[in-house]
Amino acid sequence: MEFPVHTSPYGQLPNNVTRLMGQVLLALVPGIIALVYYFGWGVIINICIAITTAVAAEAGILHLRKRPILPTLMDLSAVVTAVLLAIALPPLLPWWMTVLGVLFAIIMVKHLYGGLGYNPFNPAMAAYVLLLVSFPLSMTRWLPPEMLNQYPLDFLQSLTIIFGGQFPDNLTWDAITSATPLDEMRTRLEMHQTISELSQSPLWGDFGGRGWEWIGNWFLIGGLFLLWRKVISWHIPVAMIAGLLLSAGIFWMIDPEAMPSPAFHLFSGGMILGAFFIATDPVTASTTPRGRIIYGFLIGVTVYIIRTWGGYPDAVAFAVLLMNMAAPTIDYYTKPKVFGAREDKDG
Amino acid sequence: MITQNPGRWDFHGGIHRPDRKSLSAGKFLGKLPLPEILTLPLQQHIGSTAEPAVTAGEQVHKGQIIARTTEYIGAPIHAPTSGTILGIEERPVPHPSGLNAPCILLQADGKDAWGELPEPLPQYADLDPSLLRERIRWAGIVGLGGAAFPTSVKLNHGPDRPIQTLVINGAECEPYITCDDLLMREQADRIVEGIKILLHVVEAEECLIGIEDNKPEAIAAMQQAVAESALRNVQVVQVATRYPMGGEKQLIKVLTGKEVPSHGIPAEIGVICINVATAAAVTDAVIAGRPLLSRLVTVTGEGIANPGNLEVAFGTSLSQVIAHAGGYTDLAYKLILGGPMMGFTLGNDQVPMTKGANCLLLAGKEEAPDPDKALPCIRCGKCVEVCPAQLLPQQLYWYARAKDLDKTREYNLFDCIECGCCSWVCPSHIPLVQYYRFAKTETWAMEKEKQQAEEARRRHEARTERLERLEQERKARLRQKKEALEKKTARGAADPKKAAIEAAMKRVAEKKARQSRENEER
Numbered sequence: 039m040e041f042p043v044h045t046s047p048y049g050q051l052p053n054n055v056t057r058l059m060g061q062v063l064l065a066l067v068p069g070i071i072a073l074v075y076y077f078g079w080g081v082i083i084n085i086c087i088a089i090t091t092a093v094a095a096e097a098g099i100l101h102l103r104k105r106p107i108l109p110t111l112m113d114l115s116a117v118v119t120a121v122l123l124a125i126a127l128p129p130l131l132p133w134w135m136t137v138l139g140v141l142f143a144i145i146m147v148k149h150l151y152g153g154l155g156y157n158p159f160n161p162a163m164a165a166y167v168l169l170l171v172s173f174p175l176s177m178t179r180w181l182p183p184e185m186l187n188q189y190p191l192d193f194l195q196s197l198t199i200i201f202g203g204q205f206p207d208n209l210t211w212d213a214i215t216s217a218t219p220l221d222e223m224r225t226r227l228e229m230h231q232t233i234s235e236l237s238q239s240p241l242w243g244d245f246g247g248r249g250w251e252w253i254g255n256w257f258l259i260g261g262l263f264l265l266w267r268k269v270i271s272w273h274i275p276v277a278m279i280a281g282l283l284l285s286a287g288i289f290w291m292i293d294p295e296a297m298p299s300p301a302f303h304l305f306s307g308g309m310i311l312g313a314f315f316i317a318t319d320p321v322t323a324s325t326t327p328r329g330r331i332i333y334g335f336l337i338g339v340t341v342y343i344i345r346t347w348g349g350y351p352d353a354v355a356f357a358v359l360l361m362n363m364a365a366p367t368i369d370y371y372t373k374p375k376v377f378g379a380r381e382d383k384d385g
Numbered sequence: 386m387i388t389q390n391p392g393r394w395d396f397h398g399g400i401h402r403p404d405r406k407s408l409s410a411g412k413f414l415g416k417l418p419l420p421e422i423l424t425l426p427l428q429q430h431i432g433s434t435a436e437p438a439v440t441a442g443e444q445v446h447k448g449q450i451i452a453r454t455t456e457y458i459g460a461p462i463h464a465p466t467s468g469t470i471l472g473i474e475e476r477p478v479p480h481p482s483g484l485n486a487p488c489i490l491l492q493a494d495g496k497d498a499w500g501e502l503p504e505p506l507p508q509y510a511d512l513d514p515s516l517l518r519e520r521i522r523w524a525g526i527v528g529l530g531g532a533a534f535p536t537s538v539k540l541n542h543g544p545d546r547p548i549q550t551l552v553i554n555g556a557e558c559e560p561y562i563t564c565d566d567l568l569m570r571e572q573a574d575r576i577v578e579g580i581k582i583l584l585h586v587v588e589a590e591e592c593l594i595g596i597e598d599n600k601p602e603a604i605a606a607m608q609q610a611v612a613e614s615a616l617r618n619v620q621v622v623q624v625a626t627r628y629p630m631g632g633e634k635q636l637i638k639v640l641t642g643k644e645v646p647s648h649g650i651p652a653e654i655g656v657i658c659i660n661v662a663t664a665a666a667v668t669d670a671v672i673a674g675r676p677l678l679s680r681l682v683t684v685t686g687e688g689i690a691n692p693g694n695l696e697v698a699f700g701t702s703l704s705q706v707i708a709h710a711g712g713y714t715d716l717a718y719k720l721i722l723g724g725p726m727m728g729f730t731l732g733n734d735q736v737p738m739t740k741g742a743n744c745l746l747l748a749g750k751e752e753a754p755d756p757d758k759a760l761p762c763i764r765c766g767k768c769v770e771v772c773p774a775q776l777l778p779q780q781l782y783w784y785a786r787a788k789d790l791d792k793t794r795e796y797n798l799f800d801c802i803e804c805g806c807c808s809w810v811c812p813s814h815i816p817l818v819q820y821y822r823f824a825k826t827e828t829w830a831m832e833k834e835k836q837q838a839e840e841a842r843r844r845h846e847a848r849t850e851r852l853e854r855l856e857q858e859r860k861a862r863l864r865q866k867k868e869a870l871e872k873k874t875a876r877g878a879a880d881p882k883k884a885a886i887e888a889a890m891k892r893v894a895e896k897k898a899r900q901s902r903e904n905e906e907r
Binding site for chain 1: 396397400402481634638644645646647649713718719720721723725726727728729730731732733734748752753754755756758760762763765766769770774775779780796797800803805808809810811814816818819822
């Protein structure tokens with residue numbers, strides 16, 4: 039009797055990349071539902087445009103690279119990139135900008151560097167930054183959350199705006215859009231208003247932007263699910279949130295009227311989404327246990343620095359990209375102590 | 386100093402894999418009858434290959450040494466039964482490469498007659514440890530946990546490394562394997578006797594026996610045997626069931642809290658670790674004066690009709706072992722020698738039983754599926770979480786793939802124990818261990834090449850130097866000769882020269898005189 043031969047170990051934990059990515063997508067569902075509830079159909083439309091573009095772009099480039107198409111698409115990493123980018127975009131962004139962003143993410147950021155596993159930068163965040171610096175106006179036209187929205191748009195109206203740029207009767211961009219809480223905070227503070235004055239505004243909720251402040255919780259549910267399923271480890275999210283809370287806390291204690299509270303920072307913008315879903319992208323993050331803590335912490339601190347003193351209201355994308363650059367260096371200096379390390383050698 | 390509270394320490398990482406030990410646990414299928422022809426590989430251990438001490442046609446007795454080793458690290462091989470040597474030939478051996486290797490072929494005569502054996506040493510406590518080490522070396526005992534490192538070498542820790550703790554490894558952490566479990570259940574006394582001998586040989590203060598908690602019967606039997614022996618400094622310690630608990634370094638850490646230094650051996654921290662079956666073999670060698678001729682082996686998996694444990698003489702074909710365990714079932718898909726984590730597949734069962742073979746796993750397709758196609762590493766770090774050597778497997782993989790051997794060493798490649806945990810958890814299904822083995826082999830090959838180059842350079846330099854020296858010597862000799870000659874001529878020529886001149890002048894004068902005389906005459 040003849041038997042097949044290959045090397046040990048024999049057998050595998052029933053786990054694979056598709057399953058990991060699938061769980062990430064599943065974990066995004068509560069957050070996406072919340073986004074749709076607060077900001078309408080545009081969110082879903084963006085996600086659909088992004089996924090379609092991502093799959094087509096990945097198939098095309100795999101064909102050019104003479105790589106197996108279906109098996110690679112099945113790893114779902116392109117879909118995850120598409121969804122992460124789509125939910126970071128304003129709900130009524132013109133369709134071609136979404137397409138452009140996804141093409142950039144999949145082709146330039148991911149596949150020109152060798153595809154899954156080889157890209158130094160987070161594709162979704164690189165695309166987000168590209169769109170933000172190229173189309174600053176469109177990229178900051180957010181809708182007001184559901185409770186403040188005077189002109190809720192139905193599915194067809196959203197579709198028309200995204201694809202045709204045509205508004206329903208008597209409506210203009212100015213009527214239907216509104217600044218994000220981070221934007222609002224920034225503008226008001228620049229006008230030397232105090233935070234207690236600012237919080238009188240109807241836009242203000244319990245501790246952050248009304249409506250906005252609760253979206254993070256829904257992403258948090260997904261994030262905890264990922265932690266429970268061991269898809270991600272605790273290091274990056276915990277360190278990133280700690281980095282932000284610590285820096286925000288220090289300055290808030292110094293001057294609570296000019297510096298927004300740590301809770302405001304935590305539940306504004308892309309912080310929770312970033313901490314659990316974006317900074318945790320294993321390919322572009324630091325890979326040693328200690329390195330991940332440093333990596334996450336520095337992202338948190340950088341987010342605070344850019345939000346407070348930089349030129350953009352939110353900063354998760356910039357902070358993540360900056361730390362992507364630093365990740366190899368962080369890894370180099372945070373090698374764990376090997377079993378039985380000799381003091382004279384492994385110091 | 387007795388180790389306080391052993392078992393409270395832990396090692397990093399490890400995995401839980403369904404152990405499937407119930408298939409064969411506690412089942413003894415008896416001693417396999419001796420085959421007609423035994424095939425005994427000359428290399429059954431780590432170290433140098435043994436050299437045949439017999440020739441074709443020679444009659445041998447049971448227990449007679451038929452191959453011995455001249456190097457320090459090596460072990461002799463004995464005839465497992467009496468019979469005739471058929472020859473020394475290249476035969477397939479159980480090795481991952483699947484290549485042939487020299488084997489001694491022995492035709493059994495059926496008498497199974499013992500030859501002359503050394504005297505039993507029941508009074509070992511009065512003997513010098515070196516004498517006992519010599520006996521263990523004679524018996525051909527190697528680590529029976531699978532690594533097959535010569536035990537006598539391990540026990541020779543040297544005077545500068547006093548041993549405090551003897552660790553007896555009964556963890557048997559690989560899934561499926563139950564031969565140590567069976568031995569502990571059935572022959573605990575023999576193991577404990579071996580421990581007494583080993584304690585005397587290495588002069589250790591205490592002995593800790595580590596057994597995973599999935600073997601309660603073995604733990605109970607060992608505890609009872611230890612209690613009956615009245616040994617105060619021996620302790621049975623129940624350890625958690627987690628692979629690779631039975632790794633030497635891991636078990637030592639869990640039992641003593643000490644870490645074997647990187648690239649080092651346990652003796653450096655005052656510990657020696659011996660497998661339970663090896664300890665039992667030591668008893669036979671010392672108390673009965675008998676060499677290692679057979680061992681317990683687990684035959685298990687979905688692919689075997691009657692899983693269990695057998696005592697098998699070395700040299701017996703694995704096909705006979707399988708036949709004795711009921712033969713193959715329809716599910717048999719892979720033949721693995723060793724466990725599913727660290728064993729290796731065999732292409733067929735026509736290879737002999739050797740000293741290191743602890744398990745024969747006939748795995749079904751679900752137990753040992755074909756490897757999936759590997760995807761790119763996504764650096765998820767699952768491998769870091771499970772690595773018991775605290776390495777960065779994903780980085781090692783990266784550098785091994787790029788053949789950056791210097792970097793793999795910088796990332797402590799040689800601390801990898803090849804346990805397979807990283808491959809087991811990898812979501813991209815990358816055969817990581819294979820890359821590490823590759824990098825290790827490449828490094829060894831490069832080092833060998835470097836050594837050879839160094840050797841060649843030294844030889845070349847020596848030759849140049851020698852030629853130069855010869856040349857100079859030749860020149861020196863020549864010069865001496867010349868000088869001697871010159872001196873000699875200078876000294877001896879003083880008179881002859883003058884004489885020659887004088888003679889010539891005389892001749893000229895005579896001639897002149899004669900001429901003038903002739904002129905006058907005219």
